[in-house]
Amino acid sequence: MSETLESTVRRICRSHGGDPTRLMDIARDVQDRFGCVAPAAMDLISRITGAPRVEVESLVSFYSFLSRSPKGQVVIRLCDDIIDRMHGYHRVARAFSEELGIGLGETTADGKISLERTACIGLSDQAPAALVNEVPVTELSTDRAREIVAGLREHMDPRRLVTRSGDGQNAHPLVRAMVRNNLRQVGPLVFSEQVRGKAISNALAMSPAEVIRAVKNARLRGRGGAGFPAGMKWEYARASTGERKFVIGNADEGEPGTFKDRVLLTELPDRVFAGMTIAGYAIGAKEGILYLRGEYAYLRPYLEAVLAQRRSDGLLGPKVAGKNPFAFDIRIQMGAGAYVCGEESALLESCEGRRGDPRNRPPFPAQKGYLGGPTVVNNVETLCCVTKILEAGPAEFAQHGSTGSTGTKLLSVSGDCRLPGIYEVPFGTPLAEVLRLAQGEDAFAVQVGGPSGQLVSRTEFTRTIDYENLATGGSIMVFGPGRNLLEIVHAFLEFFADESCGYCTPCRAGTAFLLRMVERIAAGRGEPADLARMEELGLTMKAASRCGLGQTAANPVLTSLVNFRPVYDALVKEDPEGFRRSFELDKAVMEAELLSGRRSKHAGIEKGGHR
Amino acid sequence: MSARPGERQKPKIATVSLAGCFGCHMSILDIDERILDLAKVVEFSRSPINDLKKFDGRCAVGIVEGGCANEENVEVLREFRRKCDILVSLGDCATMGGIPALRNSIPLSECLETAYLDGPTVVNPLGRIPSDEEIPLLLDKVYPCHEIVKIDLFLPGCPPSAEAIFSALTGILGKSRPDLPYELLKYD
Structure with a gap:
C-alpha cells in the first residue's frame, strides 16, 4: 500500500515537473486520488519537490477542498x-x-x-x-x-x-451541467455579438503603447470590485522590468452572491482569453494563467478545449497571428476553496503553491508579482471589456455608462425576487431599476457588493450602481419583507470569520468578536453601549487589517448600523444597575454545578429582567 | 478613618482583589508616602488596605483588581457596581482576564483533575476534588470585569505602575478625565 502511495505521489509530482511552485496542482491531484493528503503523502511531496514539509502542511490545512484525513469517495x-x-x-x-x-x-x-x-x-x-x-x-x-x-x-x-442539462454551453458535451445561465438582460457590450479573433487582430495592428492608450481612453476600471483603472495597471506592468511578465485572469469569483464569472466562462470564454492575450501583448508578457476557483472545476475540461481550439486557430501559442506576431499561451490554475484568494496578492501566493495569505504592498503585483515578475491581475469581466474595447473601439465603449464609470456592469441578482440571474446594465442604473427588472421591488433591504459591500435600505434604492455611488463587484442580494436583518448580518459575519486567514489580529479576533456581539444583540441581551463598541471595533478592523478581507469584514455591521439603526435600537436595552445583560450567571456555573453536585448559592436568585 | 466633627465629608474609595494576585494592590501601596496625601482627600471604605470587609456607605470610586473566576467574584463585583459611582478595572486581569484566563481554553473538569488529582506534584491521598459549601463554584471560564458589569475606566498593566495609579486617582478625584501619558500605559 505504501509503495502504491509512494509511486503514485512520485508520478503526480513528476507530472508537475517536481516543481514546488506547483504544490496546488500536486496536492489537488493527490487529494483526488486518495481522498486526502495524508501526513505520509505530505512527507513524500516535501521530499520529492524540495518544498519544506511545513509549507506542504500549511497549504493542505488552508484550502477547504484539501484535507489531511480521508474524505468519502x-x-x-x-x-x-x-x-x-x-x-x-x-x-x-x-x-x-x-x-x-x-x-x-x-x-x-x-x-x-x-x-x-x-x-x-x-x-x-x-x-x-x-x-x-x-x-x-x-x-x-x-x-x-x-x-x-x-x-x-x-x-x-x-x-x-x-x-437534464442547462441552457447554452451548459449542455456542451464537456460541461453537461444542470446549471442554467439565467441570462436575463443582455447589454450592448459584454454580451454583444462577438467576432472571434477581431479584437486580437485589431490589437496586433497597433503598438502595445497604443493598445494601452485605447484601454485608457475607454476609461475601463476593474470589475472585481476595487475599480482600479485597467490601463494604468497595464502601464505600470509594461514599465516594470522583468524577464518574465505575466497576465492572470482572476476567475476566483468568491464574493457570496456573485455568479457572473460562471456565466462568462460558460458563454464567453473566447472573450476572456482574448482579453488576456491582448493584455499580454500590451505589457510584454508571454505567459497567462487563468486562476479558476475550485468550485468551477466542472468548467475546466471545456475551458481546456477552448484553449486548445485557440491554439490551433493561431489565437494562442508560439506565434499569435497578426501584424506583429508574438508568443502567448495560457494555462489554467485551479484554486481549492478559499475566498481570500480572490484578492490579487493572495491569488499570486496560491498560484505559487502556497497558502493564500495576502502579501504586503508595495511592491504591487504590476512591479513584482507571480514568481517575482511584473504581473497584471484582471477580473474575468474586465478582460471581456478589454476584448470589446479592441473590437469596437474605446469611443463606442465609453459612450455607455456614466462619466466616472464607463461601460456596463454585470449584476448577479439573487434572493427575494422573481427573476434572479445575470443583468448587464449600464453604469449609473439606479438600484430601484435593477429591482424592477428582477421583480423584487418589495425588498426591505438589498446587499450590494456581497458581504464586503453595503446593506442598503429602501430610502436608498434611488442610488445608482457605479464606482462613485454603490460600487459592486456584481453581487446584488435582495431581501424581502419579513426577513430578519440580524440573521443576514450574522450570516455575513460568519462567512468572514470562516474565511479570515488568521494572519492579522484585527481581522481574526475582530470577526469573532463582532459575531459574538451580533449574536448577543439578536438574543435580546445587548446594550446600547454594544452598538458603539461594534462601530469602534469595525473601524479598527477597517484601519488596521492587513488586506481587503479584514478591511471590509465589518461592513455588514457598519452599514447596517447606519441604514437600519432602528432595528438595532429596538433590540438593545440598558440595565438599571449597570450589570452586563449578556452575562448569565446560571449558565456560567452550570458546569461547576454538574461537577460538584451542588447548586450555586447565587445563581437562580438573580433579579428579573435578566432572564 | 471616619470624618471627625467639623470636617467636610471626604469621598470614599473601595478596592478589592478578585481573581488577581494582589500585585495591583502592592502597586497601590507603591505610591509610598503619597498615600498620606491621598488620605487627606479620601477615605477608604471596604478595602484590603484597611481590612474593612463591608461597605460603610456609597463610594465615589471602586477599584477592582482581577477578573471573575467564580460566583463569589461575580457577586462582589456586582456589589461594587451598585455601591460605587465610578468603577475602575485595575490591571490586566481585571481588564482582560490575565493569567487566570489561561484556563479558558481547557475544560473545567480537566482543570480540576489536573489541579487536584493528576498533576505531577499533587499529594491527595483521598483522591477527592474539594467541594464544600464554603468554596464558591467556579465559572465556566474567567471573565474580564467589563463582561460582568459596566466598567467606567480601564487601567492596564501588570501591574500598572504606582505612578499610573496615582495619576489616575488624582485625575478622577479632581473630576477631570485622567490624562495618562503614553509612558504610563503598559499592556503586558
Whole structure:
C-alpha cells in the first residue's frame, strides 16, 4: 500500500515537473486520488519537490477542498450562505443528513460519502445548490436530496446525477451541467455579438503603447470590485522590468452572491482569453494563467478545449497571428476553496503553491508579482471589456455608462425576487431599476457588493450602481419583507470569520468578536453601549487589517448600523444597575454545578429582567 | 478613618482583589508616602488596605483588581457596581482576564483533575476534588470585569505602575478625565 502511495505521489509530482511552485496542482491531484493528503503523502511531496514539509502542511490545512484525513469517495458540499438558507438550505441539509445517517462534516461508515457545508459556490440564482465532487446540483429540495443519495448509493457516479442539462454551453458535451445561465438582460457590450479573433487582430495592428492608450481612453476600471483603472495597471506592468511578465485572469469569483464569472466562462470564454492575450501583448508578457476557483472545476475540461481550439486557430501559442506576431499561451490554475484568494496578492501566493495569505504592498503585483515578475491581475469581466474595447473601439465603449464609470456592469441578482440571474446594465442604473427588472421591488433591504459591500435600505434604492455611488463587484442580494436583518448580518459575519486567514489580529479576533456581539444583540441581551463598541471595533478592523478581507469584514455591521439603526435600537436595552445583560450567571456555573453536585448559592436568585 | 466633627465629608474609595494576585494592590501601596496625601482627600471604605470587609456607605470610586473566576467574584463585583459611582478595572486581569484566563481554553473538569488529582506534584491521598459549601463554584471560564458589569475606566498593566495609579486617582478625584501619558500605559 505504501509503495502504491509512494509511486503514485512520485508520478503526480513528476507530472508537475517536481516543481514546488506547483504544490496546488500536486496536492489537488493527490487529494483526488486518495481522498486526502495524508501526513505520509505530505512527507513524500516535501521530499520529492524540495518544498519544506511545513509549507506542504500549511497549504493542505488552508484550502477547504484539501484535507489531511480521508474524505468519502464522493463529497457532497452543500452551499451554506444566506441566500441558500432563505431558499431552504436547512431543510435540505436535514434531508441529506437523515438519508445518509451522518451529520455535517462526517463521512458514512463505509467511507463512501461525506457531507459538508461550504461557502457560496456561485449558484445563488438557483439555490439551494451543492457540489457533488465537482458536479453542481441545483434547486435542491428534500425530495431531490433523497433521490441524490439513493442514486449515489447505487452508482457512486456524480455525473449520473445530471438528468437534464442547462441552457447554452451548459449542455456542451464537456460541461453537461444542470446549471442554467439565467441570462436575463443582455447589454450592448459584454454580451454583444462577438467576432472571434477581431479584437486580437485589431490589437496586433497597433503598438502595445497604443493598445494601452485605447484601454485608457475607454476609461475601463476593474470589475472585481476595487475599480482600479485597467490601463494604468497595464502601464505600470509594461514599465516594470522583468524577464518574465505575466497576465492572470482572476476567475476566483468568491464574493457570496456573485455568479457572473460562471456565466462568462460558460458563454464567453473566447472573450476572456482574448482579453488576456491582448493584455499580454500590451505589457510584454508571454505567459497567462487563468486562476479558476475550485468550485468551477466542472468548467475546466471545456475551458481546456477552448484553449486548445485557440491554439490551433493561431489565437494562442508560439506565434499569435497578426501584424506583429508574438508568443502567448495560457494555462489554467485551479484554486481549492478559499475566498481570500480572490484578492490579487493572495491569488499570486496560491498560484505559487502556497497558502493564500495576502502579501504586503508595495511592491504591487504590476512591479513584482507571480514568481517575482511584473504581473497584471484582471477580473474575468474586465478582460471581456478589454476584448470589446479592441473590437469596437474605446469611443463606442465609453459612450455607455456614466462619466466616472464607463461601460456596463454585470449584476448577479439573487434572493427575494422573481427573476434572479445575470443583468448587464449600464453604469449609473439606479438600484430601484435593477429591482424592477428582477421583480423584487418589495425588498426591505438589498446587499450590494456581497458581504464586503453595503446593506442598503429602501430610502436608498434611488442610488445608482457605479464606482462613485454603490460600487459592486456584481453581487446584488435582495431581501424581502419579513426577513430578519440580524440573521443576514450574522450570516455575513460568519462567512468572514470562516474565511479570515488568521494572519492579522484585527481581522481574526475582530470577526469573532463582532459575531459574538451580533449574536448577543439578536438574543435580546445587548446594550446600547454594544452598538458603539461594534462601530469602534469595525473601524479598527477597517484601519488596521492587513488586506481587503479584514478591511471590509465589518461592513455588514457598519452599514447596517447606519441604514437600519432602528432595528438595532429596538433590540438593545440598558440595565438599571449597570450589570452586563449578556452575562448569565446560571449558565456560567452550570458546569461547576454538574461537577460538584451542588447548586450555586447565587445563581437562580438573580433579579428579573435578566432572564 | 471616619470624618471627625467639623470636617467636610471626604469621598470614599473601595478596592478589592478578585481573581488577581494582589500585585495591583502592592502597586497601590507603591505610591509610598503619597498615600498620606491621598488620605487627606479620601477615605477608604471596604478595602484590603484597611481590612474593612463591608461597605460603610456609597463610594465615589471602586477599584477592582482581577477578573471573575467564580460566583463569589461575580457577586462582589456586582456589589461594587451598585455601591460605587465610578468603577475602575485595575490591571490586566481585571481588564482582560490575565493569567487566570489561561484556563479558558481547557475544560473545567480537566482543570480540576489536573489541579487536584493528576498533576505531577499533587499529594491527595483521598483522591477527592474539594467541594464544600464554603468554596464558591467556579465559572465556566474567567471573565474580564467589563463582561460582568459596566466598567467606567480601564487601567492596564501588570501591574500598572504606582505612578499610573496615582495619576489616575488624582485625575478622577479632581473630576477631570485622567490624562495618562503614553509612558504610563503598559499592556503586558
